[in-house]
Amino acid sequence: ETGVTQTPRHLVMGMTNKKSLKCEQHLGHNAMYWYKQSAKKPLELMFVYSLEERVENNSVPSRFSPECPNSSHLFLHLHTLQPEDSALYLCASSQVGGSSGNTIYFGEGSWLTVV
Amino acid sequence: AQKVTQAQTEISVVEKEDVTLDCVYETRDTTYYLFWYKQPPSGELVFLIRRNSFDEQNEISGRYSWNFQKSTSSFNFTITASQVVDSAVYFCALIARSNDYKLSFGAGTTVTVRA
Numbered sequence: 001e002t003g004v005t006q007t008p009r010h011l012v013m014g015m016t017n018k019k020s021l022k023c024e025q026h027l028g029h030n031a032m033y034w035y036k037q038s039a040k041k042p043l044e045l046m047f048v049y050s051l052e053e054r055v056e057n058n059s060v061p062s063r064f065s066p067e068c069p070n071s072s073h074l075f076l077h078l079h080t081l082q083p084e085d086s087a088l089y090l091c092a093s094s095q096v097g098g099s100s101g102n103t104i105y106f107g108e109g110s111w112l113t114v115v
Numbered sequence: 116a117q118k119v120t121q122a123q124t125e126i127s128v129v130e131k132e133d134v135t136l137d138c139v140y141e142t143r144d145t146t147y148y149l150f151w152y153k154q155p156p157s158g159e160l161v162f163l164i165r166r167n168s169f170d171e172q173n174e175i176s177g178r179y180s181w182n183f184q185k186s187t188s189s190f191n192f193t194i195t196a197s198q199v200v201d202s203a204v205y206f207c208a209l210i211a212r213s214n215d216y217k218l219s220f221g222a223g224t225t226v227t228v229r230a
Contacts, residue, residue, distance in 0.1 A: 102210050106159060106161075108159040109157075
């Protein structure tokens with residue numbers, strides 16, 4: 001059982017829809033991440049939240065909007081997506097500082113298909 | 116700048132064969148952490164091991180073993196007596212201060228174990 005849970009696991013949405021991906025970590029970590037994994041492409045870091053503050057936004061289009069209401073929850077709000085946004089979206093968490101070596105633990109991912 | 120190279124794109128073996136996955140890294144930091152993750156078809160990235168740059172001891176965990184050699188900047192991973200359940204994509208990754216402790220992933224090696 002993973003310490004990082006994501007819902008939904010699968011999502012199909014139209015280009016005009018608005019949906020959200022949810023992530024919850026049960027590890028007591030202080031940083032959370034969104035990664036995107038497209039077919040035949042390397043993992044891309046999208047957003048990083050450390051202590052609930054966004055510290056990284058890797059030139060992600062504004063149709064992706066993250067929200068981190070507390071250290072345990074992370075959302076990715078989606079609106080007016082394009083078919084090329086279809087991918088596996090992975091949430092992750094880590095403890096920045098301390099002795100864990102910043103080990104990043106991932107959730108099971110949310111498979112997104114935009115039609 | 117830091118970089119992780121996994122030169123092997125795909126490896127196919129028959130069950131019970133050993134398989135070694137190569138990982139070569141580049142970083143100017145003297146303190147860094149190396150990781151291996153496993154990604155089965157379900158999508159979740161499963162953390163396997165973390166090694167810090169000051170600990171060159173090789174490690175064995177069941178059928179898995181890791182060979183860390185700073186002299187060649189390599190962190191290779193061997194699966195002994197492979198099983199069908201080992202079929203997955205395996206990623207090598209690096210974290211260092213100079214990259215704000217963000218994970219740099221290799222491109223991944225797809226391992227297929229045939230019965």
